[in-house]
Amino acid sequence: MKNRTIIFEKRPVGKPTNEVFKFVEETVPQPENGEVLLKTVYVSVDPYLRGRMNNSKSYVDPFNLNEPITSGIVAEVIESKNSQFAKGDVVAGMLGWSEYQVSDGAGLYKVNSNVTPLSVYQGILGMPGLTAYLGFTEIRQPKAGETLVVSGAAGAVGLLVGQIGKLLGCHVVGIAGSDEKVELLKSEFGFDEAINYKTTKRMNKSIAEVCPNGVDIYFDNVGGEISDGVIMNINKFARIIICGAISLYNETRIPMGPRLQGSLLVNSALMKGFIVNDYSAQFPKTIVQLTKWFLEGKLKNKETVVEGFENIPNAFIGLFEGSNIGKMMVKI
Ligand SMILES: NC(=O)c1ccc[n+]([C@@H]2O[C@H](COP(=O)([O-])OP(=O)(O)OC[C@H]3O[C@@H](n4cnc5c(N)ncnc54)[C@H](OP(=O)(O)O)[C@@H]3O)[C@@H](O)[C@H]2O)c1
Structure with missing residues (x-):
């Protein structure tokens, strides 16, 4: 099976264009012991990723050229050799812009797969x-x-x-x-x-x-x-x-x-x-409050969902053109 990944090809000057990104195609990787194979379901594109494209000091490190871009992702475990995760689990975390990828599970957390749409874990509940x-x-x-x-x-x-x-x-x-x-x-x-x-x-x-x-x-x-x-x-x-x-x-x-x-x-x-x-100690109690308001219908969810892995770069560029209402997400 083929697997597409988006590599950070060129640092942008001014507004990002498609030249920043390069698509590469390889075979789907196989998980080793302790790893899971993930299939990407939703990719979050966010304005702060623009800052990571500059080679300058910020609160997160810059992206390295020729490496996959990473952002918040919701993914399904399709094969597991890690006792913490089972096939069929849905997880969220910072992952690469790939259709499939292996992970040792570090930084991933399981999300409730009954919540629809799952993209809320990169929006209201993210x-x-x-x-x-x-x-x-x-x-x-x-x-x-x-x-x-x-x-x-x-x-x-x-x-x-x-x-x-x-x-x-x-x-x-x-x-x-x-x-x-x-x-x-x-x-x-x-x-x-x-x-x-x-x-x-x-x-x-x-x-x-x-x-x-x-x-x-x-x-x-x-x-x-x-x-x-x-x-x-x-x-x-x-x-x-x-x-x-x-x-x-x-x-x-x-x-x-x-x-x-x-x-x-x-x-x-x-x-x-x-x-x-800087406020990570308060994340758990905040997620409890946000979940309560979301389930009670007091906080309305709004998303702009772009479909297709190949459209991730355009969705990202669209943030600088105001093409989203609510959270900009890409559904794979
Ligand atoms: N400090 C933090 O920890 C933190 C965390 C998350 C996000 N942020 C920041 O919060 C802001 C919002 O992030 P978000 O994820 O919610 O993105 P977003 O607001 O969903 O998307 C970006 C929006 O910015 C507006 N925009 C684009 N260019 C603009 C310009 N030149 N002047 C005025 N508005 C412009 C566009 O809407 P219009 O149609 O209204 O122009 C666009 O839809 C960003 O600046 C982001 O970097 C900070």
Whole structure:
């Protein structure tokens, strides 16, 4: 049987293209004692993978050229020589972009194969869910009645932050990149207001209009000019969480923005970078809470599912074009 793998061929400069990736075809590997053979079911594509394509210091190591790209994957055990796993188990973990691969089981955890779709283990019940919950509730201590602004609001993390904000009684404003997304945030996901940043002439003014009481919490997924406009509206004791900066990931030179020190100073505001893996001790209890809300229907799952192994690179590139609503997943 043939097995396709996607190799990291070339470091991108600016927005990634298909030249970054190379498909190789080999025979399906055989598991040795202590190993399992896995068949990939879902592949998660995520903005942070762009950072790993640069050869620079970050909170995760860069990808090595000529090696398989790795990301969060849900896979089925199709053969096991490892006593921890049985044929038919479904597992999740960081794995390579291959149709089939062997693993010694390190870092893999079994997931409930009755949950549909299984992709939730890379979404609400995976890294985006942990990021949304821990970044927002643990770090920013929201209070009912406060105004929360979320950028990247129609994406995997943003949609969850907005929904959790509503569950905790906040006035929630989302910022996203199309009228369709803006409409959906309000009609399906309970956001009080939403702004299309692509058609808004002055973000500062648009935020002021929909946040008459100012901004208490800003959950920032995008950075850049959108965030400059939001931060001009912060209240005294505002909390700004820097979760992501996707608008800057493909920049070869970071554009100069306004100096924020004055605004943070006069508002006694706090701005903090957040990396979800720093909070791993809290993952188990967070997953319990997220599972409860998910099963109760209080957190709605939303995904954009691209079909086919050959479409993984395009799904990844699509993140930088706004082609997803909710979690971007590839079904193999
Ligand atoms: N700190 C952490 O531990 C952590 C963990 C997970 C994710 N993150 C970060 O959180 C952010 C969201 O991640 P995600 O997985 O939920 O991705 P996502 O939001 O599902 O997908 C990316 C979205 O970003 C928006 N976007 C793309 N280019 C943009 C630009 N130039 N300006 C503004 N928006 C742009 C697009 O939506 P539009 O149509 O709205 O443009 C796109 O759909 C990312 O920055 C990611 O790196 C951080």
